[in-house]
Structure formats: C-alpha cells, structure tokens
Amino acid sequence: MTLIEIIVVIVVISLIIPALLATFTQVNLRSVDSEAIVNSLFYAENLMEEMRSRRFDENTESPWTNPANLGLDTSTTGVDGSTQENSTDHANWDDIDDYHGYSDSPAVNYSRLISVEYADLSGTSWVTTAGVSNYKKITVSVTSVFANIGTVSLEMIVSNY
Numbered sequence: 511m512t513l514i515e516i517i518v519v520i521v522v523i524s525l526i527i528p529a530l531l532a533t534f535t536q537v538n539l540r541s542v543d544s545e546a547i548v549n550s551l552f553y554a555e556n557l558m559e560e561m562r563s564r565r566f567d568e569n570t571e572s573p574w575t576n577p578a579n580l581g582l583d584t585s586t587t588g589v590d591g592s593t594q595e596n597s598t599d600h601a602n603w604d605d606i607d608d609y610h611g612y613s614d615s616p617a618v619n620y621s622r623l624i625s626v627e628y629a630d631l632s633g634t635s636w637v638t639t640a641g642v643s644n645y646k647k648i649t650v651s652v653t654s655v656f657a658n659i660g661t662v663s664l665e666m667i668v669s670n671y
C-alpha cells in the first residue's frame with residue numbers, strides 16, 4: 511500500500527465507525543424499550559391476577575357499595591375473617607374495589623396505580639358511570655421512567671354474575 515492508499519483506508523474506516531456506533535445505540539435503545547414494555551405489562555398483569563380472585567363487592571348481594579365509598583372497608587374484616595381491612599395489607603382485601611386508588615412501586619423505575627369504577631355498556635364500548643351498576647371497570651396503569659414508554663394500562667370489566 512502506498513501512503514495515499516493508507517490514508518484513504520483510514521478515512522473510510524473513520525467514516526464507517528460513527529455510522530456503526532449510531533446503529534448500535536439505536537438497537538440498544540429499542541431493546542431497552544421493549545424490555546420496559548414487557549416489564550410494565552408483567553407488573554400490571556400481576557396485580558390484575560390478584561384482583562381476579564376477589565369478589566365483586568363488599569356486599570355479597572345488591573345493593574352494591576355506594577360509588578362514593580368504593581375502596582377499603584376499614585370497619586370490616588378482610589379475607590382472613592379476623593383482621594380489619596387496612597391500607598398496608600392488600601393480601602387481606604376481599605373485594606375488587608378495595609384496590610381503588612392503590613399505588614405502589616413493584617420495582618425500581620416502575621410505579622403502579624389502580625382505579626376501580628362502576629361501568630356500563632354504551633353501544634359497543636364500556637364507559638364509567640357515576641352511579642351503581644352490575645359492572646366494575648378495573649384499570650391498572652404502570653408508569654416507567656423510560657421516556658419512550660410512558661404509561662402502559664390494562665383494563666378489565668368485572669360483573670357480579
């Protein structure tokens with residue numbers, strides 16, 4: 511190789527390297543994104559699963575809880591039949607709306623928030639309603655610190671049947 515050829519090779523390599531680095535960075539960012547989505551879904555699904563095992567309402571038959579009182583029923587005992595429902599022990603919560611307003615952080619960089627509201631079918635879509643109905647809509651939202659992901663939400667409609 512002549513000196514000119516060597517210089518040309520070096521210039522070409524130095525042109526290629528930044529392009530390659532940019533590609534690697536993008537691929538890396540994308541895999542962080544998809545991992546964060548999978549994690550968010552996992553944390554949402556996890557709580558949804560737990561709530562699925564709870565009964566529809568504190569009251570075992572209609573009339574159901576007044577919409578203004580959805581949430582913990584601190585004057586009653588929970589699943590274990592002896593301890594009163596309290597905000598720190600969700601393993602002892604016995605109905606799905608006990609989770610209304612609950613929030614926690616399942617892992618570093620992730621936070622969860624739950625809302626439970628009465629819902630009704632309007633045409634083909636479920637809408638929340640201010641009154642009492644035979645359906646409740648659960649929304650579990652997981653927010654991560656990763657800018658491209660934002661909040662991932664799972665929704666489920668539960669009936670009293």
Ligand SMILES: [Ca+2]
Binds near residue numbers: 568582583604605608
């Ligand atoms: Ca309860």
Ligand SMILES: [Ca+2]
Binds near residue numbers: 580581582583605608
């Ligand atoms: Ca309740």
